[in-house]
Amino acid sequence: xxxxxxxxxxxxxxxxxLGYLLHxxxxxxxxxxxxxxxxxxxxxxxxxxRCAAALLLEVDAVALVRRGKGKGRGGAPxxxxxxxxxxxxxxxxxxxxxALSAVFSSAMRGVCNARxxxxxxxxxxxxxxxxxxxxxxxxxxxxxxxxxxWAVTAEPVPLDVRFPEWGDSRYVRLVLESEALTLAEALRHxxxxxxxxxxxxxxxxxxxxxDKLLRAGEGWxxxxxxxxxxxxxxxxxxxxxxxxxxxxxxxxxxxxxDDSEVEDIDNAVEAESEVEEKPTPLAVQRRDAIIAALKASxxxxxxxxxxxxxxxVQALLKDPAFTEIVGVDVSMRALTIAGRRLKLDRMxxxxxxxxxxxxxxxxxxxxxxxxxxxxxLSEVIEHLDLPRLPxxxxxxxxxxxxxxxxxxxxxxxxxxxxxxxxxGHVRHGDHRFEWTRDEFRAWATAVAERHGxxxxxxxxxxxxxxxxxxxxxxxxxxxxxxxxxGTQNNLNDEKKEAKAA
Ligand code: SAH
Numbered sequence: 008x009x010x011x012x013x014x015x016x017x018x019x020x021x022x023x024x025l026g027y028l029l030h031x032x033x034x035x036x037x038x039x040x041x042x043x044x045x046x047x048x049x050x051x052x053x054x055x056x057r058c059a060a061a062l063l064l065e066v067d068a069v070a071l072v073r074r075g076k077g078k079g080r081g082g083a084p085x086x087x088x089x090x091x092x093x094x095x096x097x098x099x100x101x102x103x104x105x106a107l108s109a110v111f112s113s114a115m116r117g118v119c120n121a122r123x124x125x126x127x128x129x130x131x132x133x134x135x136x137x138x139x140x141x142x143x144x145x146x147x148x149x150x151x152x153x154x155x156x157w158a159v160t161a162e163p164v165p166l167d168v169r170f171p172e173w174g175d176s177r178y179v180r181l182v183l184e185s186e187a188l189t190l191a192e193a194l195r196h197x198x199x200x201x202x203x204x205x206x207x208x209x210x211x212x213x214x215x216x217x218d219k220l221l222r223a224g225e226g227w228x229x230x231x232x233x234x235x236x237x238x239x240x241x242x243x244x245x246x247x248x249x250x251x252x253x254x255x256x257x258x259x260x261x262x263x264x265d266d267s268e269v270e271d272i273d274n275a276v277e278a279e280s281e282v283e284e285k286p287t288p289l290a291v292q293r294r295d296a297i298i299a300a301l302k303a304s305x306x307x308x309x310x311x312x313x314x315x316x317x318x319x320v321q322a323l324l325k326d327p328a329f330t331e332i333v334g335v336d337v338s339m340r341a342l343t344i345a346g347r348r349l350k351l352d353r354m355x356x357x358x359x360x361x362x363x364x365x366x367x368x369x370x371x372x373x374x375x376x377x378x379x380x381x382x383x384l385s386e387v388i389e390h391l392d393l394p395r396l397p398x399x400x401x402x403x404x405x406x407x408x409x410x411x412x413x414x415x416x417x418x419x420x421x422x423x424x425x426x427x428x429x430x431g432h433v434r435h436g437d438h439r440f441e442w443t444r445d446e447f448r449a450w451a452t453a454v455a456e457r458h459g460x461x462x463x464x465x466x467x468x469x470x471x472x473x474x475x476x477x478x479x480x481x482x483x484x485x486x487x488x489x490x491x492x493g494t495q496n497n498l499n500d501e502k503k504e505a506k507a508a
Contacts, residue, residue: 008066008103011051012193013059013133017392020125020439022058026050027121028190029060029114039110046106064106101202103136108198115198115223117191128437129338132193134183138164141179142206148179151200154232155192156339156366157183186368187338195223203240216242217252221259229259230343289468293478294322296467297383297413300482302328304411306381310335312369312403313387317345324349324362333379334364342366370398376407384414386478389438396450404458404483410490412460412483414451415467417441420474444475451481459489 012029016022026033033053039046044066052059108115119126141148145161152159160182163175185193199220220241221228228234234256235249242248297319301309307330311319314334323329336342342364346352349362367373369384370391376382382403391399403412417434419441425434433441442450448464455462460483466476 008138009061009063010103010107010134010136010197011059011061012190013052013057013135015057015131016055017394018055020392021055023053023055024122024125025058025060025190026053028119028126029111030119031060031110033058033060039106041106041109044102046110048110062103062106062110064103066102101205101207104198104201107194107201111194115191115194117189126191127189129185129187129189131186132184132188132190134181134193134197136181136201138178139181139201139204140177140207141181141204142177143204144175144177145179148181148204150233151203151237152183152196154339155196155227156187156337157185157196159183186370187340192227195225196227198223199228199237199241203237206240217248217255220252221255224256227340229256230340289477290318293385293415293467293480294319296465296478296480297385297415298322298326300413300465300480301381301383301411302326304381304482304484306409306411307331308378308380309333310376310379310382310407310409312376312382312384313337313390314345314364315341317341317348317364319383319385320345320362320364321349324358330361331379332362334362335367335369335376336364337366337368339366369402370395372402372406376402379407379409381411381413382407382409384412386415386417388414389416389440389442392439400454400457404454404460408458408485410485413480414483415478415480416447418447418475418477418479419443421468421471421477424471424474424477442479444479447479447481451483455483459486460484461486 012025014022014025016024023033029048031037031048033050036047036049039048041064044064047061047063047065049061049063050059051061113119114126117126139148141161145163148161149159161179164178164180165171166173166176183193188196220238224231224237228237231237235253238252238256239246239249242252301323307328309323309329309332311323311332311334314320314336315338317334320332320334323332334342334345336345345364349364351359351362351364354362365375367375369387384403388396388399403409417438419433420443422432422434422441423430444464451462451464454460462484463482465480465482467478467480468476470476
C-alpha cells in the first residue's frame with residue numbers, strides 16, 4: 008500500500024525543502040508503528056530539482072481483524088474467514104489516510120518551523136497512488152479532485168492483465184498534479200477523499216469523526232460540489248452524523264459569505280473616503296489605473312488573467328463599456344470565492360452573459376484566451392518562478408495575442424518605504440521575485456520586441472523621487488503592422504494543434 012508525493016524546485020527553492028515540510032529527513036528512511044502495521048517514509052529521489060517522498064504501509068492483516076472484532080461496517084459482527092483473506096494489505100485505502108495523518112500530522116496542519124514561509128505557499132505537486140480502491144470509478148475520482156484544483160489522471164486497473172475480457176477491477180491508478188495548492192491542503196484532501204473513494208471504513212464511526220471531517224475539510228469542503236456524497240461516505244452513511252455535518256458546513260458557508268460582504272463594504276468605504284484625504288488603498292489605486300488604461304485603449308472584451316478573488320472583474324462589470332469580462336485563475340479556491348463575490352448564481356441573464364470565470368494555468372497556451380481586445384495581469388507575474396516566465400510570455404503575447412496587455416508588479420525599490428516590512432523581505436509570502444524599475448523595464452521591453460508590441464510605463468501610487476512608486480505598470484499595445492501576423496500566428500497555432508489532435 009503506498010503513495011508518493013513529488014515536487015520540483017529551483018536552486019533558490021530546492022525541491023528537498025519537501026523534507027522540511029513533511030518533517031522527515033530525505034536522507035533517512037524512517038519507520039513508524041501504527042495500530043494496523045508499520046508505516047515507512049523514504050525518498051526515492053531527493054535533489055534540488057526533484058524530490059519524491061514515499062509513504063509505504065505494511066498492513067498487519069491479523070491485527071486489523073482483531074482490532075475490528077465486532078466492529079465491522081454497520082456494527083455487524085465479523086466472523087467470516089473472508090476477513091483474513093482480503094485486499095487490505097495491497098490497496099491504498101482509509102488505512103493509508105490514517106497513516107498519513109499519524110506520520111505527517113504537523114505537515115497536515117501547515118506547521119513548519121524550519122521553513123514557515125514555504126509551508127504557506129503553493130508548490131508544484133504530483134501525487135501518485137498506484138492502486139486506489141475507488142467505488143464509482145475514474146469518473147467519480149475526477150468529480151472529487153478536479154474542483155479542488157487538481158489535474159487528475161485516473162486509469163482503471165484491469166482485473167487481470169492476461170484476461171482483458173474480465174474487465175476492470177475496482178482499483179484505479181491515480182495521479183494528481185497541481186501548482187496551486189499548499190502541501191497541507193493536498194494532505195487534507197487525501198485524508199478525506201481516500202476513505203471516501205474506498206467507501207469501506209475499517210473502524211467504527213463515532214461523532215468525533217464529524218469534527219475530524221470538518222477540520223480536514225476546512226477551506227475546501229464547504230464549497231465542494233460533491234459535499235453531500237463526501238460527507239455521507241466519509242461518515243459511513245450514518246445519516247444522523249451526515250446531517251449534523253451538513254448543518255455545520257452550512258453554518259461555515261454562511262459565516263464566510265458574511266465576511267465577504269463585510270469586506271465589500273470596507274472596500275466601498277475606503278474608496279469613498281478619498282474625499283476626506285484618507286489615503287486610498289494601493290489595491291484600489293491599482294484597479295483605477297488599470298480601468299483607466301483599459302478605457303483609453305478602447306477595449307470592450309477583456310481577460311483578467313490571474314483574477315484571484317475577482318475584485319477587478321467586479322469593478323469592470325459596473326462599467327457597460329466592457330461587454331465581456333473573463334476571469335482566469337489556476338486556483339479553484341480563488342475562483343469559488345470570486346463566484347461568490349460576484350453572486351453569479353443570483354445574477355440576471357444579461358449581466359451573467361457578460362462574465363465568465365474559468366480555471367487555467369498561464370504557463371500553457373490556451374485557445375480559450377484568443378480573440379480578446381485586452382488582457383490584464385495584475386500582480387500575477389511575481390507569483391511564477393522565474394524559469395516559468397517565458398512560458399507565460401508565450402501563452403499571452405505569442406498565442407493569445409490581445410491588442411492591449413497591462414502588467415502590474417511591485418517595485419521592490421519602494422519596499423524601504425513600508426514601515427511594517429522588515430528589510431530585505433518581499434511583500435507577500437508567495438512572491439517568487441520582486442523587481443526594481445530597471446529590471447521590470449528590461450523584461451517588458453524585451454517581451455515587446457519579441458512579439459511586436461510597443462510598451463509604455465506608468466507609475467501607480469505615490470511616485471517617490473528616490474525609489475519610485477509602490478506599483479509599476481507596463482502598457483503593451485500591439486504594433487499595427489503586427490496585427491495581421493498576429494492573426495496568422497493564431498491560425499498557425501490552430502493548424503498545429505489540429506494536426507497534433
Ligand atoms: N489579479 C489579482 C490577484 C493577484 S494574486 C489582483 O490583482 O488582486 C496572483 C493570482 O495569480 C493568484 O490568484 C494566483 O492563483 C494566480 N496565479 C498564480 N500562478 C498562476 C498561473 N500559472 N496561472 C494562472 N493563475 C496563476
